[in-house]
Amino acid sequence: MSTVEPVYQQPKPGLGPARLSGAALLVALAAFAIVGPAVISADPAAQDFGATLAPIGGDYLLGADHYGRSLLARLAHGARLSFGLAFLTMLAAAMPGVFLGLVAGWKGGWTERGLEFLATIVLALPGLMLVLLLLAFSPGNYGPLFLGLALTLWVEFYRVTKAATKGVLAQPHIEAARMLGFGSRYILLHYVLPVIAPMISTLSAFAMATAIIAVSTLSAISVGLQPPTPELGSMIVELLPYFAEAPLHVLLPATLIFLLVLGLQLLAQGERA
């Protein structure tokens, strides 16, 4: 079905300034997400009603929310959750996607037709709708969220891998390698993999950005992860009623999501953004 045009274009080789800044941003955020929860001793769930909506820069470095929970701790844990969930989702989408793409590109015939049909079914609905339908089974849980996202994201990996594999395998140097007696394994590793690797890394960054947006959005409209969890999207919505007293507190998690997605998109697209 022609719903999804090939969005993918060959990335320019090397690191342009845009990519480099994206990578730097991501490294900083990843450090915050990984080192933060380990270093910050405050419990993201510990309440202190004496410090409700404490201002930024006082006893609490980034202030406290309406229950007096340390925002710094909550942001660090939220970043780890977003990053971790996005990374796992990307792996769960990329591994079957790339594998099935290789199989379809290599075998062709009925295998390819069957997989194409499967991809068509997944793409018939917008991705978020499928995730929402799966979430209806148990709202507020990680399981359906993770499964739904992986289920919608693998198709893009599959399509790109299949198209690239077919393109490479049709070229004369592959035939030459075959006639020289090189096996399938050698051809896959030395001719196909180097071609698809940069494409897959671009797609991975995109997939992670999509996952981060989806998880925070679904939590914000209260069908994703539920409030006690320090999730960035639900933090924004929780703090929104207190905007008049503490406007910066609302903007902190929003900025963090923005920077995460921006970093991933810059890394993926480079100059062609």
Added chain:
Amino acid sequence: MTGRGMKNFLVLRLLQAGIVAVVVGALCFVLMRVLPGDAAMRIAAGRYGPDARITDAAAKIRIELGLDRPLAVQFFEWLGSLARFDLGHSLVTGSPVAHELQVQLGASVWLAAAALLLSLLIGPIVGLLGGLKPGGTADRMGLFGAVTFRAVPPFVLGLVLMLVFSRQLGWLPPAGFGSPREILLPALTLALGLAAISSRVTRNAVAAVARAPYFAFARYKGLPEAVVVRRHGLRNAAIPVVSYLGLQAIYLIEGVVVVESLFAYPGIGHALVHAIIERDVPMVQGTALTMGLMFVAIAAAVDLLTYWLDPRMGKNA
């Protein structure tokens, strides 16, 4: 210029609509069966309200709907009633799902149309300005805006707009439904996200057309600049922009769900999210099906528009 290519598009879209119905129907069928409790009891409570004689009512419903028959038979009947557009009754309000959908669909279609229109006012114009002079100030500002708006999830963008336009400036109402003033903020939220992509696509398309030999030739033969852009530029540049609209339909439908929930806008997306929270399976099915079909309809419209702009498309389809 036969209608063959067009027919191919339409057959594919019809097939897609069928797949949407089967996927939504199957998931909701399973959902109805795995939810804890007795399905007949739930339907009885939805129809007649939970009263003392509910056990009798549930027993009658079990026989009436054949809930005691094998699952496979029930499944095909479920799909059959879906094909007849018999969507059942809401488990929460008790009124027919189709009836509620009629009201909500109107609201959602208005929102989607307003968002699309606004995005077409913003995106292509920004793109045209950038594409006619690549690397200039307009181009760079357009790029900056596109990168920024693309990295902001729609719900954050909606909240920021709400805070700026209704809290700080007090120009527009933050929520509600009824007048054009209330549709403006949710539509603008979606439009900015859509325009972030369409402006870059337009810019690249315009830049490509401006480099094309036929464009230079139109200038050499002495046509005024405005005529060159209008006659030789716009239609050719419009082809990728329109075909990208098909891809943007995904963003639009997903965005409608999010933005409606955020602005408490009484459309289908809002109803879907509520139905999921309340586990009102017939409503989940009805709303998901309608949104899915809306998506297919937009995609079909884009196909037709692309075909009209560039009849060569149909030849190799």
